[in-house]
Amino acid sequence: MAFSIPGLSQIISQISSSLQSRDSESVAGIDIGTSSIKIVQLVQQKGVAVLETYGEIAMGPYGNGEVGQSVNPPAEKTSEALNDLIREANVTAKSAGFGIPLSGSLINVITLPTKNRADLQTMVPLEARKYIPVPISEVSLDWFEIPEEEAQFLGAQGVPRNINATDVLLVAIHNQTLTKFSTVTANTKLVPKFYEVEPFSMARSAYQHGTAPTMVMDFGASSTRVYIIEFGIIDVSHTIPRGGQDFTLAISKSQNLTFAEAEVKKREKGLIENAVGEASIDFIFSEARRILLTYQRKEGKAISEVVFVGGGAELKGIVEAASRYFDARVTLSTPFDKVSAPAFIDDVLKEAGPSFATAVGLALRGLQK
Numbered sequence: 001m002a003f004s005i006p007g008l009s010q011i012i013s014q015i016s017s018s019l020q021s022r023d024s025e026s027v028a029g030i031d032i033g034t035s036s037i038k039i040v041q042l043v044q045q046k047g048v049a050v051l052e053t054y055g056e057i058a059m060g061p062y063g064n065g066e067v068g069q070s071v072n073p074p075a076e077k078t079s080e081a082l083n084d085l086i087r088e089a090n091v092t093a094k095s096a097g098f099g100i101p102l103s104g105s106l107i108n109v110i111t112l113p114t115k116n117r118a119d120l121q122t123m124v125p126l127e128a129r130k131y132i133p134v135p136i137s138e139v140s141l142d143w144f145e146i147p148e149e150e151a152q153f154l155g156a157q158g159v160p161r162n163i164n165a166t167d168v169l170l171v172a173i174h175n176q177t178l179t180k181f182s183t184v185t186a187n188t189k190l191v192p193k194f195y196e197v198e199p200f201s202m203a204r205s206a207y208q209h210g211t212a213p214t215m216v217m218d219f220g221a222s223s224t225r226v227y228i229i230e231f232g233i234i235d236v237s238h239t240i241p242r243g244g245q246d247f248t249l250a251i252s253k254s255q256n257l258t259f260a261e262a263e264v265k266k267r268e269k270g271l272i273e274n275a276v277g278e279a280s281i282d283f284i285f286s287e288a289r290r291i292l293l294t295y296q297r298k299e300g301k302a303i304s305e306v307v308f309v310g311g312g313a314e315l316k317g318i319v320e321a322a323s324r325y326f327d328a329r330v331t332l333s334t335p336f337d338k339v340s341a342p343a344f345i346d347d348v349l350k351e352a353g354p355s356f357a358t359a360v361g362l363a364l365r366g367l368q369k
Helices: 008-017 073-087 115-130 177-186 197-205 244-255 261-270 275-299 318-322 343-368
Strands: 028-032 037-043 046-059 093-098 105-112 139-145 164-173 191-197 214-218 224-229 232-239 305-309 328-332
Touching: 008 197, 028 073, 028 191, 028 197, 037 073, 037 343, 046 073, 046 244, 046 305, 046 343, 093 105, 093 177, 093 197, 093 318, 093 343, 105 232, 115 139, 115 164, 139 177, 164 177, 164 191, 164 328, 177 191, 191 197, 197 214, 197 224, 197 232, 197 343, 232 275, 244 261, 244 275, 275 318, 305 318, 305 343
Parallel strands: 028 093, 093 191, 214 305, 305 328
Antiparallel strands: 028 037, 037 046, 105 164, 139 164, 214 224, 224 232
């Protein structure tokens, strides 16, 4: 089952092709989750990212589950689902950026006592061994220097910085995760252009960056990921073991409905007429509030905004429910605001936006390379 409007991709493509010549080839951003796969295809025209097509397909039916359920199908079934989505969404791009879940990676900010880049090349792999709980041979390692103008604001306020040190963002991806993605893409027409850990993609597309740290909550099917991001750097990451399917299961159990029936009711009514499922939402927000307050006490900084992404963020009434837990402003992400698209689908893109934050962010990065 694909999430798309019949003929929408063709309409967008026709409008796009009628504009000025392309500055680059089309590129896709692909977010493979446990409950669905999302895809966004962009092209750059006169320096502007233009939406060509997008779509979503449920993973449940490919993993002996229902739509909305979190499943873990074999790579061959995931590849089949991706091919179905590529066909139904009329994707024409030849290359794509793929999102890597945080569970398949490790992220740390480390400080090294040197400003010399040649020294960093030697020191980073050695220092990484202290932070990566598996042999270095089992991961693919990447890193980059955090610019000084941003690094000076990281860390707790009032703590002096070593002016001769360099802050480095360290990213390690499990090789077995990359192997799985390679297997998935081997039977598709898309060539992986790059892999990126999901929080970085979200941070690129989900909100407007300011000087204060932002909390991003990614509502998945089986869990909710909480990130505190400052200047694009992930300061804090936590996983809360509750997600959208917990809400669905609560409705199913209390009203004697099948999972599929409960999922439909959840999507139609949200929190408005489904109070029975609020226990799961309350647990998520209580944990997120604890994470937020702990960070603010430790770092001496206030969170400026709480941004919701992911399929669960589309639950009706969720922003109003969250206002009871957070003093900061709560908003839904609008990643499609970062791209140009026909005005008549603005409302559709706004509603679907939170689910596509990672896919949009990946496609935007693809246009930069």
